[in-house]
Amino acid sequence: xxxxxSITNTLQSELFLEMNEKHESCDTHDIRSVRSTxxxxxxxxNKPCSEQLSVDEDGDVVVRRSPLTKGIIIEHINRTSLNxxxxxxxxxxxxxxxxxxENRDIFTNDQIVLELGSGVGLTxxxxxxxxxxxxxxxINNKEILSLIEKNINLNQDLIVSxxxxxxxxxxxxxxxxxxxxxxxxxxxxxxxxxLLHFYTLFAFYGIKN
Numbered sequence: 001x002x003x004x005x006s007i008t009n010t011l012q013s014e015l016f017l018e019m020n021e022k023h024e025s026c027d028t029h030d031i032r033s034v035r036s037t038x039x040x041x042x043x044x045x046n047k048p049c050s051e052q053l054s055v056d057e058d059g060d061v062v063v064r065r066s067p068l069t070k071g072i073i074i075e076h077i078n079r080t081s082l083n084x085x086x087x088x089x090x091x092x093x094x095x096x097x098x099x100x101x102e103n104r105d106i107f108t109n110d111q112i113v114l115e116l117g118s119g120v121g122l123t124x125x126x127x128x129x130x131x132x133x134x135x136x137x138x139i140n141n142k143e144i145l146s147l148i149e150k151n152i153n154l155n156q157d158l159i160v161s162x163x164x165x166x167x168x169x170x171x172x173x174x175x176x177x178x179x180x181x182x183x184x185x186x187x188x189x190x191x192x193x194x195l196l197h198f199y200t201l202f203a204f205y206g207i208k209n
Contacts, residue, residue, distance in 0.1 A: 006021060009033065010080055011079065011082065011147070015091050015094070016034075016036075016088065020085070031079055032078045033078075034074075035073060035075050036074055037071040037072070037181065038072045038075050038089075039071045041069055050119050070156055070158065074089060074121070076088055076147070085118035085148055086118075086120070086138060086144055087143070088120070089122055090192075090193050092197065094122075100130070102194060106188070107131050109126055111132060111187050111188055112133045112135070112188070113187070114189045114190070114191060115136055115137060116190070117137070118148055119148075119192075121130070121147070121152060122151070124190075125152065125159065127161070129158050130161075131188075133161050134163050134164070135164045136148050136164065136165045136166070137167070138167070145167060148165050166178055166179045182191065183201040
């Protein structure tokens, strides 16, 4: 991992600290780009192996569905200044990801989903494993938007959705034309940990309405 800079006025996600608690240098003030793998379990296809078949008392085949472990690879920054916290991974992204996985009846393959404040894209990538289209949005910052694109590309083997990455600022009075067009068919809006300031809260409700 290459050190990009060193700064004292930064903060670090508690999730990163927990994942790297065995490494003494994880809480250094050096700012680094890192990659983390977030593992999850999913049901395998219904393809029993003939050598492992068993039957119940009625003679019916018992299909064993042991979960398969897979992983979402996310590139992110190990610590940032307050105004760039979206480039870290926070616990709320995992909680929203769990919600999506546990509510597959909502996040179906005919749904179009807009994510506000996508950050590094983890939650949107989870949704992209199931839905028709995911629209990732965040502030118009080249570093953030390109990082979302990069993480989408890192997980193409998991993604089934059409994906779009667009800039969006909560405080702008008008939406970008490209995003406005997408809203016509929008069915689900998600946001994980997007309400950091009071002004963001009011702007968020402005979008909702």
